[in-house]
Amino acid sequence: MKMRVGIDARPLSRQLSGIGYYTLHLVKELSKAGVETVLFSPSPLTVDLSGLDRCSIVCKSFKRLATRQIWSEFFLPFLLKKFDLDVFWGPAHRLPFWLPHNVAGVVTIHDVIWKRYPETMRKSTRLLETAFMPGSVQRADLVIADSRSTAADLLEFFGLADSKIRIVPLAPRLSETGGRQSGPLLPGRKYFLFVGTREPRKNLSSLIEAFGTLSEAARREFSLIIAGGDGWGNVSPAEKVAELGLQDCITVKQFLSEAELVEYYKQAYCLVMPSLYEGYGLPILEAQSFGVPVITSNVSSMPEVAGEGAVLVDPHSVESILVGLEKLIVDEALREDLSLKARENAGKYSWAKTAELTASSFEEAISLKNGNAHDINY
Incomplete structure (x- = not known):
């Protein structure tokens, strides 16, 4: 199935952390698989993706946390309307509040630390998670979890239907x-x-x-x-x-x-x-x-x-x-x-497999958005 995927590329606009590497690996693997991607970021990316096929980048120059957040909630939804997207993916716990109604939404949740161990988090991060994660998982057509453990946390804390969650494990990033x-x-x-x-x-x-x-x-x-x-x-x-x-x-x-x-x-x-x-x-x-x-x-x-x-x-x-x-x-x-x-x-894990399962989740989310839900075996 051909599709155009919009991606919240904020994790690629700062020094790479775990979620940044996750996003980078999947962008590269999706490109290898022939998936067309459009990366959106409030500030320039810190990684070079110029060699990727079918990958476009739309960046602004906001650097402060507050302006980056305003961009994601108010400016990004209008940007998305200018592109003929089939699905928009938030690889880091966020989906815009005003996602275009004809665009499927998929969000990846890596953990719910703010629920399990809030005292071990930076206060600002905890407040952002509290403010934006619940709405993001509810608005999403499908939610991707890294592990069965995180999926169980999503069921417990957000009351999501099990059918709305797809477990997509990660892979080693070094060789x-x-x-x-x-x-x-x-x-x-x-x-x-x-x-x-x-x-x-x-x-x-x-x-x-x-x-x-x-x-x-x-x-x-x-x-x-x-x-x-x-x-x-x-x-x-x-x-x-x-x-x-x-x-x-x-x-x-x-x-x-x-x-x-x-x-x-x-x-x-x-x-x-x-x-x-x-x-x-x-x-x-x-x-x-x-x-x-x-x-x-x-x-x-x-x-x-x-x-x-x-x-x-x-x-x-x-x-x-x-x-x-x-x-x-x-x-x-x-x-x-x-x-x-x-x-x-x-040896059971690879980024190619992670990308394949992620792309399948995108396809299913698009079908759900279009009212053509179909069974996919995982």
Whole structure:
């Protein structure tokens, strides 16, 4: 089915985060599949999409948060009327209030943190989610969720019909070709790796405490590397490390390029992600794609994403996280088994499959809008 898809490209107009990478991968894969896309943004994009076929970009030059929001709610709907769109997609929890009546609407919801753990969010973000997410999911013809966990949250908090939700999983975004360095990153020392933005729900304080509780012998053999950019909430793992006197075995990396991150994944002994909540938890699949086993939380989407290539722990218990670390340290056979299962699990996912399911959701939304609903098997 040929279609023209309008896309809210705001996630591509700032430094890329998880949702930005998600949007970028899908725009590229949709282009490869021959889907015509029109990207709308209140400010210039930070990525180069000039090489894509059948992809148009409509940008303004608003930079302030308030003016960007006004643009999305009041100017964007009028812009959309000038294009012969079949469907408009909001990849980041938003659909315009005045979406043209003849255009189908699809919105992707990655998580509902503001409902589950509002205290772990920046206040401004929580207010925006509270103001715009409920209306967006109600106006949408179909809602895409990254995981069964997020889909269950949508059913619980918004009372959506199960038939209105499509589960479309994500895929690893890095590959072996991302970069190479010579020699081990930490000569003579194995390391556990954490990857993610530093914010309260990532539970870094409990992870650092658990690692600091390991035996001295274990801390001489193993290190912990915490990699990721600053978030909010005054989360400072470096301060926690200094407070506990663990500078000799825990390293905090402020920024890693993609090439560097590939190397850190490839050489890691294990990824540790004991978050309080994740709508998906993409670092889990990223690590597993390199055959790296995972220690992650037994809540929300993380068991679903990790599959059998992980040790599950209670994120609310430092003792449970400690036990998970010790399991992988003392049981090399377990680690090797989890490594094989990690690769198998990550191999089930690809951005081409994600784009295919997303495009199918667009087609179904168009049929629903036109009153020609038909059965599609997922």
